[in-house]
Amino acid sequence: MLELTDIRKTFFRGTPNEVRALRGVNLTIDRGSFVCVIGTNGSGKSTLLNAVAGAFPLDSGRILLDGQDITRWPEHRRAKLIGRVFQDPFSGTAPSMTIAENLALAARRGLRRGPGLALNVGKRREMRERVRAMGLNLEDRLNNPIGTLSGGQRQSLTLLMAGMVKPALLLLDEHTAALDPKSADQVIRLTEEFIAKDRLTTLMVTHSMQQAAALGDRVIMMDRGQIVHDISGIAKQRLRPEDLLSRFDEIRRANQLDETAAEMLHSQYV
């Protein structure tokens, strides 16, 4: 379904700020699988999702999605296959346009945008039903600018928008991180329902060990641009948040060891 082969990306190559953000990532995700991505800050989780979405060209590697080689496709072309929700609630919606207009934009994700009217009575009715089904009490506010809504409401709508045209792959990058705990819970509950309903293939970045343990059928942990743990099947079902925390500790200790080793070598040989 999604197949990443040895993808690499270095930012600011050849400058003092060089960042090797992806250092040979291999990952194959089956259709209908829901994968949580965890890892420390700067480990490359967002970069991985952005690479799949096409935000920048790769240095090397190959991306197959839905049987097609999309490595060289520009971002807007990949949008046909990929639905996204960003961390920042302001990123996923057009603030001065109304809820209905935003939904109308999403209803044509990856499709031709021609001279047909974007909104009419029938489409509005359908939107009302979809919004009502989310239980956010927003169905009577379709003509309000989306900028007047709360972060949680926006994220919920962005989620709805990502699914209006069924995506081959759904990318969620810490989409509850900017929300208060109550809205975050609500958005996560919606996310779960939403993914289960259409059996969407999903990659979800999260900082919450609870979420990573409870949701999905697979967890991958990233560190310094690589996948260092990959837990699925029975092991994933038995996974508890504490297990994940202890793996974080292992990585932290290993990294410290690396650093002290490097310092030692440095002081001895330089």
Place this chain on the structure above:
Amino acid sequence: MTLLIGSLTIGLILSLLAFGILISFRVVAFEDLTVDGSFALGGATAATLIVGQIHPLLATFCAALAGAAAGGVTAILHTKFGIDRLLSGILVMTGLYSVNLRVMGKSNVPLLSERTVMDYGDGWAKLLFGDETVVSIAGWEAPSRDLSSLMLMGFAAIVIGILLYTFFRTNFGLAMQAIGDNSKMIRALGVNVDLMTIGALMLGNSLIGLAGALMAQYQGFADVQMGIGMLVWGVASVILGESLVGTKKIGFLIAGAVMGSVLFRLLVAIALRWGLNPNDLKLITAVFVFAALVLPKFASHGSRLVRRNRDA
């Protein structure tokens, strides 16, 4: 009276300019400085073709196409060659000065003895007022020809405004609006933002070229200088229009652009009547735009201060 009618007519012609600026500056949030050049290009193209005995409607249409081409070049410089937006517009505007001289072959083309689109108004005038050349409205005397030009331009502004509004309600037009509002989001929804930006600037500058063409035909000549200050003029109209309608809904903004343009022209006419030196006009327009851009910030700053004082 003649002065009033003239001001209204020019205000209506320049509302097409305001539409163009609305599209580039507001709808796709691209600070497009091509305007002064594409306005004069529209005038130059229409005038030259009309003198060359091309049908005035066709000549006017070609002027719009020329404007679109100019806008397209600016957008391509930015999107494909990565040149800064402002610089792209400045490059094209500067280049257009020579192009306009080339098109006209001289710095000024008179149209006084030519057939122009304004003549279509004469037909209407005959229908409405018979053979009278002077009509009296509520005791005021006005030449029927001036009145017919006014009606013609009012008709043009309304029809084009409605067409634009309809355009922005289509799937394509809605996606164009999203570019200025959140380009990251609309790219993630599958829109080629570069192409859409090129399209928007072509549309905007075609309207600006059209305004230039109508202006040349109304005033009876095209001049290589006729575009100078048009950008600031249009921005002033758009800002004035926004404050008149007080919303960001596209339909209101379009109507606001017409109202802003006409009102601004009237204010200027009144100021000139009161003895304002025409040479100071551009400075005053610039100061007006400055004030309109800066005052709202001071106002909100001020209200914050007030609130803080009250809390203390």
